Amino acid sequence: MKQFVVIGLGRFGSSVATTLAENGYDVLAIDKNADRVQALADQVTHAVEADATDEDALKTLGVRNFDVAVVSIGDDVSANILCTLILKELNVPYVIVKAPDKLHGKVLTKIGADRVVYPERDMGARIAHNLISSNVLDYIEFAPDYGVIEIIAADKMVGKTLKELELRSRFNVNVMAIKRGEDLHISPGADDKVLEGDRLVVMGKNESLDQIKNYGS
């Protein structure tokens, strides 16, 4: 079973650490701030106060034996970079780093980061897409140019079956699920009828999704 070390316990790092631990994985959580360490102490395998730019400290903690390191040292970009460098020198196989922006992301990749993530930017784009159309409840980018949206069924759709709506041939989109109240109906069939208040989860190219978003209006 893989072992994880999470360095920097801001909102992002803490969420990574607790989610891994909840799923039964070994997690070593490191922060230089004692309060942040304390907050996670009961939730992960080990929570330790240490400076992640101190190579000896990381060696002593046995970081080289971990399979995956997640680094998110927030706004202290130089510490983020230095820590990543040390982890790769210690031969940690997979190091994933939260970067503040593309420029630092490039630097992190150059020095060996295996994956760079931009949580605030990605979630900002996702929420913006949600907001653009009032009948769109959620949007997830799925692949470049492809997304999944959740829309409120337009009046025109209500009472018709999926076959009658022909969304596939007309818009080149795929209805993955119908949400009805608390129920989620996965992969509905051609004869399933859309009811008032249903939310449809639809996948397709972004341009096709734009069309279906405007279908009702």
Added chain:
Amino acid sequence: MKQFVVIGLGRFGSSVATTLAENGYDVLAIDKNADRVQALADQVTHAVEADATDEDALKTLGVRNFDVAVVSIGDDVSANILCTLILKELNVPYVIVKAPDKLHGKVLTKIGADRVVYPERDMGARIAHNLISSNVLDYIEFAPDYGVIEIIAADKMVGKTLKELELRSRFNVNVMAIKRGEDLHISPGADDKVLEGDRLVVMGKNESLDQIKNYGS
């Protein structure tokens, strides 16, 4: 067409503002920091330096005429709350606020925030799920208990059609798409064959997804 005001131009707020603007929407971007305002000046309709806890300043900017406000004043929680309060008093119909944690999220909801978001926490959980299984390339939470994962086709699957694999009846999951190289094949049919190196995009309950993740190993 809806008009948006974005207050607080950290990574999250900036990403919301530029994504909306790229999609052709009117965006008023506000921050008390002149550099942050300057950085967005060319990318949004208006970028203005102002203190978002100053009710008169917000009135003067005509904030009451906007349809949607997005507030993300980072770690200054009291400013986040005060600004949200002012916006709801000015009758902005939809106010969405980035919160640092659940506790502040509750306060924000109580004082009228229409939606509270936790970008770092949500992305942390998403990345943790990605990391847990090495054949899982991506995980998206879709509804409580439901997710979408992208997995590398297990050796056992290669050469078989979707019908032969019977993933639906055996695991109660739904193959939404097959990724092959740069191609994305949406809603594959029963006779589509899985090839070596294919990535399958699969939707289902989290417990079903856990089973299929381990199918190959």
